[in-house]
Amino acid sequence: MNAMVRVYPAKMLRDVVALVDERIHPFELGVACEIFGIDRSEEGLPRFDFAVCSEGAGPLPAAGGMVVQIGHGLERAASADLIVIPAWHTRDEPPSPAIVRVLREALERGARVVSECTGVFLLAAAGLLTGRRVTAHWRDADRLARRFPELTVECDRLYIADGQIITSAGTSAGIDACLYIVRDELGVAAANGIARRMVVPPHRHGGQAQYVETPVPRSERGTDDLAPVLAWIQGNLHRTMSVASLAEQAHMSARTFARRFGEATGTTPNQWLVRQRVLLAQSLLEEGDLDVEQIAHRCGFGSADVLRHHFVRQLGTSPTAYRRTFAAT
DNA sequence: CCAGCAATCCGCCAAT
DNA sequence: TAATTGGCGGATTGCT
Numbered sequence: 438m439n440a441m442v443r444v445y446p447a448k449m450l451r452d453v454v455a456l457v458d459e460r461i462h463p464f465e466l467g468v469a470c471e472i473f474g475i476d477r478s479e480e481g482l483p484r485f486d487f488a489v490c491s492e493g494a495g496p497l498p499a500a501g502g503m504v505v506q507i508g509h510g511l512e513r514a515a516s517a518d519l520i521v522i523p524a525w526h527t528r529d530e531p532p533s534p535a536i537v538r539v540l541r542e543a544l545e546r547g548a549r550v551v552s553e554c555t556g557v558f559l560l561a562a563a564g565l566l567t568g569r570r571v572t573a574h575w576r577d578a579d580r581l582a583r584r585f586p587e588l589t590v591e592c593d594r595l596y597i598a599d600g601q602i603i604t605s606a607g608t609s610a611g612i613d614a615c616l617y618i619v620r621d622e623l624g625v626a627a628a629n630g631i632a633r634r635m636v637v638p639p640h641r642h643g644g645q646a647q648y649v650e651t652p653v654p655r656s657e658r659g660t661d662d663l664a665p666v667l668a669w670i671q672g673n674l675h676r677t678m679s680v681a682s683l684a685e686q687a688h689m690s691a692r693t694f695a696r697r698f699g700e701a702t703g704t705t706p707n708q709w710l711v712r713q714r715v716l717l718a719q720s721l722l723e724e725g726d727l728d729v730e731q732i733a734h735r736c737g738f739g740s741a742d743v744l745r746h747h748f749v750r751q752l753g754t755s756p757t758a759y760r761r762t763f764a765a766t
Numbered sequence: 767c768c769a770g771c772a773a774t775c776c777g778c779c780a781a782t
Numbered sequence: 783t784a785a786t787t788g789g790c791g792g793a794t795t796g797c798t
Contacts, residue, residue, distance in 0.1 A: 692787075
């Protein structure tokens, strides 16, 4: 034990299982293992009771001739606060009644379920998604919508949280979705800590477009001309700043700045900025004892009113209510 | 919470 | 010719 013992009361996320079917998707499963399966408690980060389970346990084939031994059967999911479906291979036959029951019971006791990629097909086939908004990898979106016309499929986002059910697009969006859950249940500090350890960007929000166009490094001059500006913004959130001045700082016209910004982050400069401000506000609410007015100014909001406005819009709660959830007991 | 005003965003187009 | 840039105007959004 060292000094950094922190209490994570809130809604309590402790018991996490990944549920896999007859073929393992290593990356998607790896996301869950990486986020929930590593003990980082020495750094003051939350620790989870994590397990991978499948119907009947046993060895399952993965890619490249690899075989993964699953140590737990479905009964392990009975106590889960969160069930991760890393991908789902059997798409044409209906899922087994036992699996449907596990998912149903989980939702009834208030647990959450998150799907990565094709995992959404399981949730849909289990009848858990009627009337919900969901997302999926853009390649699957058509097939999903055709097979389950009752769903609202929005494939232009990284993830969608609709009540207890979170669906996410392919591969790396699973990271964003899982970090979102950690952030929502345990706070910004916990989520950022895990992200830092994983060396991934701490926050891409669900509404961010799936097609973030930064594939080829922009050859010769200036790979990301944006990176320094983004960093500067992060460090200066307490200031008021205009998009025009940021563009100037990046040595671009306002028009190209906005364009590049969209390509790199999937949002507009101002939306991103406000998002960062709110995130900072969240962590200040979690930790310190500054009042809302002081926090507002530290985050670059002109007044507590403006902070409240954006806070409610993004998170659906007020700053004070948010702080209450994190009040250490 | 609203009104009035400013900043921002986005499609279009001309210029490189 | 194709691709990129940046300026402009009007609709939208955000701030005081």
